[in-house]
Structures are given as C-alpha cells and as structure tokens.
Amino acid sequence: MICDVCKQNIASVHLTQIVNQETKKIDLCEPCSKEKGVDDPTGFSIADLLLGLGAAQELEQSTGGKQIKCPSCGFTQVDFKKAGRLGCSECYHHFNEGLETLLKTMHKGTRHIGKMPQFYRNTQDLTTKLVNLQKKLEKAIADEQFEKAASLRDELRLLNTQLKDTTP
Amino acid sequence: MNINDFLSSPPLSQHRPEPDDLIVLSSRVRLARNLRQLPFPGFAKKNDRVRVLETIRPAVESLPTMVDAFSATMDSLTNLDKQILVERHLISREHAAKSVGSGFVLNKEENLCVMINEEDHLRMQSLRPGLQIKEAWKAINQMDSTLEKKLDYAFSPELGYLTACPTNLGTGIRVSAMLHLPALVLSEQINQIVQAVNKLGLAVRGLYGEGTEALGNIFQVSNQMTLGELETDIVERLSKVVAQLIEHEQNARATLLEKKSKTVYNHIGRAYGILANAHSMSSKESMNLLSLMRLGFDLSLFQGADRILVDELFITTQPAHLQKRFTEKLTTEERDFLRADMMRDRLKDVSRPMTDKNESRRSPLDKPAE
Numbered sequence A: 001m002i003c004d005v006c007k008q009n010i011a012s013v014h015l016t017q018i019v020n021q022e023t024k025k026i027d028l029c030e031p032c033s034k035e036k037g038v039d040d041p042t043g044f045s046i047a048d049l050l051l052g053l054g055a056a057q058e059l060e061q062s063t064g065g066k067q068i069k070c071p072s073c074g075f076t077q078v079d080f081k082k083a084g085r086l087g088c089s090e091c092y093h094h095f096n097e098g099l100e101t102l103l104k105t106m107h108k109g110t111r112h113i114g115k116m117p118q119f120y121r122n123t124q125d126l127t128t129k130l131v132n133l134q135k136k137l138e139k140a141i142a143d144e145q146f147e148k149a150a151s152l153r154d155e156l157r158l159l160n161t162q163l164k165d166t167t168p
Numbered sequence B: 001m002n003i004n005d006f007l008s009s010p011p012l013s014q015h016r017p018e019p020d021d022l023i024v025l026s027s028r029v030r031l032a033r034n035l036r037q038l039p040f041p042g043f044a045k046k047n048d049r050v051r052v053l054e055t056i057r058p059a060v061e062s063l064p065t066m067v068d069a070f071s072a073t074m075d076s077l078t079n080l081d082k083q084i085l086v087e088r089h090l091i092s093r094e095h096a097a098k099s100v101g102s103g104f105v106l107n108k109e110e111n112l113c114v115m116i117n118e119e120d121h122l123r124m125q126s127l128r129p130g131l132q133i134k135e136a137w138k139a140i141n142q143m144d145s146t147l148e149k150k151l152d153y154a155f156s157p158e159l160g161y162l163t164a165c166p167t168n169l170g171t172g173i174r175v176s177a178m179l180h181l182p183a184l185v186l187s188e189q190i191n192q193i194v195q196a197v198n199k200l201g202l203a204v205r206g207l208y209g210e211g212t213e214a215l216g217n218i219f220q221v222s223n224q225m226t227l228g229e230l231e232t233d234i235v236e237r238l239s240k241v242v243a244q245l246i247e248h249e250q251n252a253r254a255t256l257l258e259k260k261s262k263t264v265y266n267h268i269g270r271a272y273g274i275l276a277n278a279h280s281m282s283s284k285e286s287m288n289l290l291s292l293m294r295l296g297f298d299l300s301l302f303q304g305a306d307r308i309l310v311d312e313l314f315i316t317t318q319p320a321h322l323q324k325r326f327t328e329k330l331t332t333e334e335r336d337f338l339r340a341d342m343m344r345d346r347l348k349d350v351s352r353p354m355t356d357k358n359e360s361r362r363s364p365l366d367k368p369a370e
C-alpha cells in the first residue's frame, strides 16, 4: 500500500476514523505520519489530513476552476492545497461556497450555535427585542391603540440607535 | 525565569490532590481563537506574527489567573526546554518547532496554558488531573470570557470563532481525556471499543507511539466536531463516553481477575521483575512495563509503596527529561542504560507483587513437602 500523502513510500500507519457516520481510511508512511503529527496528542485529527487531500479539489470545483484570491490576505486555493489551512478570518467569507460542503462532511451542522463574545450576545438580544417590539407595534396599530403605538415607536427608535452603536 | 525552575518536579505535580480515579489520568479542554483581520500564523509574515504575539501576550499576562505565570517567547527557549514541555503535554510538537513570533504562557498552578501563534493566534488550555472535564471547561470558559474584553476576536455569528483550519471552526473547542486502559488491551476488546467510540463522532488514539499503536496502554479520547453543537453538549457527550469507558475497563479488570488471574499476575510480576532488574531499557519497553505496574498498583498488589512512583517514572524516563537530568549529549544507548538505572534505583524499595492469596493455596500439581 502506498502512502496517501507523499504517494511514494510504502504505508505503514493505517488509520480509520468515523467522521459523520462515514468511515474515512488513510494510509501513511512513517515520515509522513510524523510530519502530519499523527502521533501528536495535542493536535491530530484525520479530518485535518483529509482536508489537505480532498478538500482542496472541492474548493477548486466550487469556484468552477476560477482563481479566487482573498482580498484581505492574498490567500488562494493553491495555498489551501499546500497547507490545508486558510489564510485569515476573512477567507471564510471569500471561500464561502466551497467551504459549505466541506463543513457539512466535517461537522454536526454548518451554523454556529455555541458561545458568542459578549458583544454579539448584546447585539443578538437587541435584535430579538427589536423584532418583538415591531410585532407589538403592528398589533397596536391594528387595534387602533395609537397612544401605545406612539410609545412603542419611541422605544423602537431608541433600540435602533443602540444597535447602531454596537455594530462594528 | 528558567522554565525548569518554574515547572514543579514531576513527583510534586503528581502528588497534587486529584479525584480518586485510577483510570482517567487527566482531563483537558482547549479553545482556539484568532484576532480579526490579521493573517493566521501559518500564512502570516514575521512582522504580523510578532504583532499578534505582542497583542496577545500582555493580555494573557494581565489575567488575574496568570499572576506569577511563566511567560516566554518561543525563540527564548532552548530545544531541550521545548521538548520537556512537549513531554509534559503542555505544548504541541508543532509549537515546539516555532521560534520568533510565537509564545507560551503557563500559570503558577500549571493548569492553564496558552500557546500564541501555534496553528491559531491563540490556543488556551485548561488541564486537570483525573476526571474533571466539566471543571476544565468552566476554567477555560472563564478565561476566554475575560480575554474577549481585551482582544478583538475573529467571530462570525453564522460560523462562530474563525480558525485557521476549518476542522476547528465554530466553538474552537477540543475536549479530551487521557485514559489508562490496560485490561481492555489485555483482553483484546480495545479495537471494538475504539470503533464504537468513533461512531459517536469522537476520536480515540494512543497517546504515545505512532499511528494506532498505544504505548503504555494510554489513550486519548476527544471530540472531532466543533460546529453546530453547544460547548456544553460536547463536554457532556465526552463525559458520558469517558464514564462508559471507565466502566468497561473496570469490568474487563474484574473478568480478567476472575477468569485469568494467573495471566494478569504473570504480566505484572514480569513487568516488575524487568523494571527492577534490567540494565538497558528503551522508552517503548519502559512505558509498556510501567503500565502493567500501574495496573498492579490499582489491584493493590504493591503494598506499602506509592503508585505515584509509577506516574513519576512515566515522565522522568522520557528522552528530554533524561537529557535534562544528565546531559544533552546522550546517545540512544546511553539513554537506555540511564533509564534502566533510574528504574532499578526507584524500585529498589518496592517489594515484589503480593498475590499471596493464590500462592498460599497450593496447586494440586505440587507434591507435598517431604
């Protein structure tokens, strides 16, 4: 069996992991397994390896062979092929399409539902409040409670300015 | 300050109070974070990396939990010091290879450590002895919440914390536990168990050794997925699986003792015999034998001795620790001699495993004494 990474040496390390119900197999030679940190307790996951192997192609296909370059850091698909890592946080925005499929195979979902910095939590709370107020306002108008509608409108205005202040 | 003056000696660090849990050696939770707009370490030029380091390092040092911490840039540490940190599982091998523009901060209690400009700008870890996954999560979550006020994290409401590698995207969390599973290995159930755990989306790997080999029967269980799930759900899932693994290991130990006690005692007795008498020993062999001795301690076969001894030898007989203690210019052969010398010396007061119950009962094959 030939090593999946260098495609030269005989593979002596064989790994199987199940990523999202799919069995992923990978065969590595001794030097490549060392280089990829397969024996490193603090880092390795087979997804990382697959990322370097299959993901680059996927990223390429999704752009229809067109070369995309991150305007923020200058990162391209070619760089991804080499490193299996992105260039900067903005890259996620620019390589969005190709990454979606990749994220689906790698993770439980494609939307973050975990912790947020306080700053975003505040914004999110304000947005929820805003939506609720909007609904109340519509109802007040429908019920012809104009005094109530006026005070709701004031509240809304205040919230809107708060939201603007917190947006980066 | 020198890292060696800072690090507690292994016996001391092992002596710390820990939950009475023989199977789980340690628990850890890691979070990956990056700064907005600056390129990730792997793609950044030197001046950008230095900028990130100079932003993050003071922020970390200013945390109340980091009073009297050890803090250094990677280029100020010697290769041997870095290897010591790797052997203590405080930094990754990838980080040990870093130099200018990367840094390392470790708190006084040695249970919070930070790698700056490893694969991500910031990787913070909380470490706890024994089974304390939830406590480790609490500690690192708190540290992260304090740091977010000082640092401008790269975050997107849809994708979460943005990381260099998409495998860490979202929560950026890696929850893991180190387990000693000798009975599951001896009873050849381990592969089956590993596959079952894999199916739950968790990874199981040998901590030492290459590929699928697990030297010293020590395994690390960790989550793989980081996006689309709550941190607390990941922590919960891993805790449950670890609890099940403990149970499986305990059952395997009970079954082995019941059905194959001779085999178990034979393994442990031989391990003791070799460790206490050999004059040359590879690190691979020593780890496997120490694992069996550790099992002996768990089964109360080594009366009057402290099992911390074994945990200490696990660390102090590793290559960089040996070099630090003796000299950096050691050949593999010399290391093997020194390792065996250390084992003999440390085990000279440990008496052989007591399996008396069985020994006093005479085998029917024995002829009565004349």
Ligand SMILES: [Zn+2]
Residues within 6 Å of the ligand: A003, A004, A005, A006, A007, A008, A009, A028, A029, A030, A031, A032, A033
């Ligand atoms: Zn190879």
Ligand SMILES: [Zn+2]
Residues within 6 Å of the ligand: A070, A071, A072, A073, A074, A075, A087, A088, A089, A090, A091, A092
């Ligand atoms: Zn970029």
